[in-house]
Amino acid sequence: MPEVTLLNIGRTIEVPDGQTILEAALAEGIDYPHGCKSGRCGSCKSRLSGGEVELIDHSRFALTPEDRDGGLILACRAVPKGPVSVVWLGDEDETDSHPLREADAEVVGVALLTHDILGLRLKVAGPALDFAPGQYATLALPGVPARDYSMANATCAEELEFHIRRVPGGQTSGAIHDRLRPGDRVRLTGPRGSAQLRFGHTGPILAVAGGSGLAPILSILQSVVAQGMRQPIHVYFGGRDEYDLYGLERLTKLAEQHGDMTVTPVLSSPSAPTTRRVGLVHTAVRTDHDDLDGWKCYTAGPPVMIDALTEVVLAQGLQRGDLHADVFFTPETKTETVGLTAAG
Numbered sequence: 001m002p003e004v005t006l007l008n009i010g011r012t013i014e015v016p017d018g019q020t021i022l023e024a025a026l027a028e029g030i031d032y033p034h035g036c037k038s039g040r041c042g043s044c045k046s047r048l049s050g051g052e053v054e055l056i057d058h059s060r061f062a063l064t065p066e067d068r069d070g071g072l073i074l075a076c077r078a079v080p081k082g083p084v085s086v087v088w089l090g091d092e093d094e095t096d097s098h099p100l101r102e103a104d105a106e107v108v109g110v111a112l113l114t115h116d117i118l119g120l121r122l123k124v125a126g127p128a129l130d131f132a133p134g135q136y137a138t139l140a141l142p143g144v145p146a147r148d149y150s151m152a153n154a155t156c157a158e159e160l161e162f163h164i165r166r167v168p169g170g171q172t173s174g175a176i177h178d179r180l181r182p183g184d185r186v187r188l189t190g191p192r193g194s195a196q197l198r199f200g201h202t203g204p205i206l207a208v209a210g211g212s213g214l215a216p217i218l219s220i221l222q223s224v225v226a227q228g229m230r231q232p233i234h235v236y237f238g239g240r241d242e243y244d245l246y247g248l249e250r251l252t253k254l255a256e257q258h259g260d261m262t263v264t265p266v267l268s269s270p271s272a273p274t275t276r277r278v279g280l281v282h283t284a285v286r287t288d289h290d291d292l293d294g295w296k297c298y299t300a301g302p303p304v305m306i307d308a309l310t311e312v313v314l315a316q317g318l319q320r321g322d323l324h325a326d327v328f329f330t331p332e333t334k335t336e337t338v339g340l341t342a343a344g
């Protein structure tokens, strides 16, 4: 098994054959910075200081050819070919770090929010789970694979709130919808992820959610209001039809409390005449914003939405380090690969 030395913490771990550096680090309980785990967000960008890795498929926004030439890799896409050493780049602004915990949690509430999104409330055994707004936890229930779900409430709450969309044919989302009832227990590991609110940012904020992607966006917006962050905030919430939208009252209330927040629901295929904005959410963002330099963008939702939005916001001047994305899907199997060796 190849060994990887993580120079940030001076620790060497073994990486089982075929696994990525990030998979092995997370399995060891190491708080390696990451987001999508699928080569789309760039949160796990790292410098390859020694050795050779195979880089599996990733988006060109997460890691550019220039990045690769400069010796950077994505830990979630890097399979070591032998002993390697890496340094994660992290994020200077990411000061709010919370210890990873594994705990039992009891289901204390289930309620449909839309025809296919379930609101799930969990009470964690022991002390409340401390997390940064925008982070997620891994939920495990018997008989189905563990999956990641984002907290929808503000930090350190007594009960955790999740919004879980039933993916057609989905094993775990199907089991959560069909089986979980108050009194049931699940195993929870978290918090995870680095697409969290950056409290130090004072420029404007773009927040874009698709479907159950509203969960981490709500967590972020509630914290923005609670912390008294006063910059302009533009929120976009995309769904196909009116029946896909939820949480609008909460968003409206947050906008009133904040005072400089606009909320724009966008419907991609309304089945009846509507006064809402119609189209794809990234197109609405492109129409409304021609200069996003100095903004931060928080986004969560299906891969197709995040990919299209990423292209738009970067074209409109957003700096890549100011994009914090959670891609809601089961990380793909690995396909295309490129070899990469540490420079020098």
Ligand SMILES: Cc1cc2nc3c(=O)[nH]c(=O)nc-3n(C[C@H](O)[C@H](O)[C@H](O)COP(=O)(O)OP(=O)(O)OC[C@H]3O[C@@H](n4cnc5c(N)ncnc54)[C@H](O)[C@@H]3O)c2cc1C
Pocket (backbone or CB within 6 Å): 035, 036, 037, 136, 145, 147, 148, 149, 150, 151, 162, 163, 164, 165, 166, 167, 168, 169, 170, 171, 172, 173, 174, 193, 212, 213, 215, 216, 302, 303, 326, 327, 328, 329, 330, 331
């Ligand atoms: C960081 C992170 C945070 C997440 N947070 C949330 C959250 O707050 N709420 C939430 O509802 N989901 C969230 N997800 C997605 C969640 O983890 C699961 O991927 C999702 O519930 C599907 O799992 P499943 O076992 O039901 O489906 P699977 O059995 O894994 O998949 C069944 C089929 O559906 C496809 N598929 C998987 N995901 C999608 C998708 N999004 N759209 C279309 N097809 C898909 C698969 O490729 C497969 O063919 C998050 C994912 C990540 C990585």
Ligand code: FES
Pocket (backbone or CB within 6 Å): 033, 034, 035, 036, 037, 038, 039, 040, 041, 042, 043, 044, 045, 062, 074, 075, 076, 077
């Ligand atoms: S690119 Fe690696 S975690 Fe998103």
